[in-house]
Amino acid sequence: MTSPSETLIELTGICKRFGGLAALSDVSLHIRRGEIYGLIGPNGAGKTTLFNVITGLYQLDAGTFNFAGRAYAHCKPHVLAQAGIARTFQNIRLFANMTTLENVMVGRHLRTHSGIWGALTRSPAAREEERVIAERAHQLLSYVGIRRPANTLAKNLSYGEQRRLEIARALATDPMLLALDEPAAGMNSTETESLKTLLQDIRSQGVTVLLIEHDVKLIMGLCDRVAVLDYGKKIAEGVPEQVRNDPAVISAYLGCGDD
Amino acid sequence: MRLHRLAKHYFAALGVALLALPFIVDAMFGHGWVRIADFALLYIMLALGLNIVVGYAGLLDLGYIAFFAVGAYTYALLGSPQFGLHWPMWAVLPLGALFACGFGVLLGAPTLRLRGDYLAIVTLGFGEIIRIFMNNLNAPVNITNGPQGISGIDPLRVADFSFGKAHEWFGVEFAAVHLHYYLFLAFTLLVIFVSLRLQHSRIGRAWMAIREDEVAASAMGINTRNVKLLAFAMGATFGGISGGLFAGFQGFVSPESFSLMESVMVLCMVVLGGMGNIAGVVLGGVLLVVLPEAFRHGAGPMQQALFGKTVVDPESLRMLMFGLALILVMLWRPAGLWPSAQRRRELMPDEAVAQQERDTVYDVSK
Ligand SMILES: Nc1ncnc2c1ncn2[C@@H]1O[C@H](COP(=O)(O)OP(=O)(O)OP(=O)(O)O)[C@@H](O)[C@H]1O
Numbered sequence A: 001m002t003s004p005s006e007t008l009i010e011l012t013g014i015c016k017r018f019g020g021l022a023a024l025s026d027v028s029l030h031i032r033r034g035e036i037y038g039l040i041g042p043n044g045a046g047k048t049t050l051f052n053v054i055t056g057l058y059q060l061d062a063g064t065f066n067f068a069g070r071a072y073a074h075c076k077p078h079v080l081a082q083a084g085i086a087r088t089f090q091n092i093r094l095f096a097n098m099t100t101l102e103n104v105m106v107g108r109h110l111r112t113h114s115g116i117w118g119a120l121t122r123s124p125a126a127r128e129e130e131r132v133i134a135e136r137a138h139q140l141l142s143y144v145g146i147r148r149p150a151n152t153l154a155k156n157l158s159y160g161e162q163r164r165l166e167i168a169r170a171l172a173t174d175p176m177l178l179a180l181d182e183p184a185a186g187m188n189s190t191e192t193e194s195l196k197t198l199l200q201d202i203r204s205q206g207v208t209v210l211l212i213e214h215d216v217k218l219i220m221g222l223c224d225r226v227a228v229l230d231y232g233k234k235i236a237e238g239v240p241e242q243v244r245n246d247p248a249v250i251s252a253y254l255g256c257g258d259d
Numbered sequence B: 001m002r003l004h005r006l007a008k009h010y011f012a013a014l015g016v017a018l019l020a021l022p023f024i025v026d027a028m029f030g031h032g033w034v035r036i037a038d039f040a041l042l043y044i045m046l047a048l049g050l051n052i053v054v055g056y057a058g059l060l061d062l063g064y065i066a067f068f069a070v071g072a073y074t075y076a077l078l079g080s081p082q083f084g085l086h087w088p089m090w091a092v093l094p095l096g097a098l099f100a101c102g103f104g105v106l107l108g109a110p111t112l113r114l115r116g117d118y119l120a121i122v123t124l125g126f127g128e129i130i131r132i133f134m135n136n137l138n139a140p141v142n143i144t145n146g147p148q149g150i151s152g153i154d155p156l157r158v159a160d161f162s163f164g165k166a167h168e169w170f171g172v173e174f175a176a177v178h179l180h181y182y183l184f185l186a187f188t189l190l191v192i193f194v195s196l197r198l199q200h201s202r203i204g205r206a207w208m209a210i211r212e213d214e215v216a217a218s219a220m221g222i223n224t225r226n227v228k229l230l231a232f233a234m235g236a237t238f239g240g241i242s243g244g245l246f247a248g249f250q251g252f253v254s255p256e257s258f259s260l261m262e263s264v265m266v267l268c269m270v271v272l273g274g275m276g277n278i279a280g281v282v283l284g285g286v287l288l289v290v291l292p293e294a295f296r297h298g299a300g301p302m303q304q305a306l307f308g309k310t311v312v313d314p315e316s317l318r319m320l321m322f323g324l325a326l327i328l329v330m331l332w333r334p335a336g337l338w339p340s341a342q343r344r345r346e347l348m349p350d351e352a353v354a355q356q357e358r359d360t361v362y363d364v365s366k
């Protein structure tokens, strides 16, 4: 079908400014199908901004953005989700007062079709669709390892569970690219370890993963390639070993004073 | 299985009670109160419509009464001596619903980017615009008759059967207010049915997702523009139906009936009863129609009995008590008198979780 080295997403010369601040300047990168691609950098480097650009939450100021062979600059978020980009959020954004099951079921929205008429008549087709949505949502919940009753409200889950619920919700959209913004933040080491296994399994299902993470060990153990952002610029890219020893990367992290 | 049987009995009893209600009320309190029951049903329909916009989709709409007005004026213009048109109810009611739906989309569209307070202010403005239009569309061409309103509106009628006249069956006399009660009850049940079906559907989930987090909802592939417009349209449709029934029942409409206060009243029913929960919204509608009326009838005589004269004007007292009741409910039951199961859960285990968290923090610090 597709060769492993085929490019899934290609960004060229991406710029995003907030007033006088260049959150992203001239960032170019490409991610291949089936890769786990890491995005690291000090706080405020522009990682989340890049996510917001590729998921349509921010409109880019300059540059081009191709996904699966089509140009997608200046598209609405739901168009990009439809195209096959799903994400999680750094500051968890679940539907707090909906159940875990409903959260994942919402993820199926864009792959299903029932409208008002289906809802009112409960036609066999609509009922069947609803059943399949729920079934798939149950599967995904157990796939990401949430063992609570399906009617638990999202806000009553533990932190680690909430992060995994976000992943389940994103997977429900049948993405080609899964973009995770610091999924291990706030997790303990056992949780991080099971997250790592989960991400490897997701990749083995053919989903490309883009990962923002501060946990260096996780990045090094998981990613095929890594890009480093600093002050909105890409300062390095390559296999984890190579990037780790890059003098520019070392000075960026040292200069920033953390990690 | 037993639970199922129990539920069946419960619904059967409820059904009988609802059918007998106008006669019981009539016997105990008189005709006037059956009329109030009719109004309660109209308001319940309105509140259920607004519940879709506010309770499900989380869009604070302060101009909702505009759609009631559109439905009412559609009926009034097409079924009264105003233009000499006397279209049948089965044509005018759906048309009013359709117009209201159209206005829902029309007024919803410019507000799509707004949230919270801003949305509330703009919808409030739109609501007033509609009312002011009705007030002023009497010149240069007289359409709405301006502030005088339109009178002589045709009664609600299906074929030869008019709801505006008393009928007698099996030796029992059904007055017009009784007949309207059954008609409105049927429409209310229909509106409840539609609300329930929508709530537990793909569309209902999308509305709630937008209510919870619009950004996340759009990132999950929900076309927030369309889904929000759908909420405005559905809510407005209910308002339009209720408005048409109101016009036919009342026989008279004027812009006065569609003031901001009415929008606020309907919103109070939704919030007080329990946003997002159909039973709560129905309860809110009943209480907010019946209690003020009871107060109006009771306050004067009571003061006479207690003080020998009327100390406070019953009308102002009514508003005072209304405000007080609102504040008390919001203090003690912030999720409404009858919140949805979800909201109840939301408040309960949350406490437990928070307590747990406090405990652990405490342990660590030790
Ligand atoms: N909506 C916005 N308006 C103004 N400035 C913004 C906005 N979003 C991001 N920024 C700024 O852009 C810069 C990059 O922010 P971004 O959130 O992308 O960093 P990050 O790499 O994700 O950092 P962290 O590791 O802390 O999450 C920061 O200086 C931030 O203040």
Ligand SMILES: [Mg+2]
Residues within 6 Å of the ligand: A047, A048, A049, A090
């Ligand atoms: Mg970030």
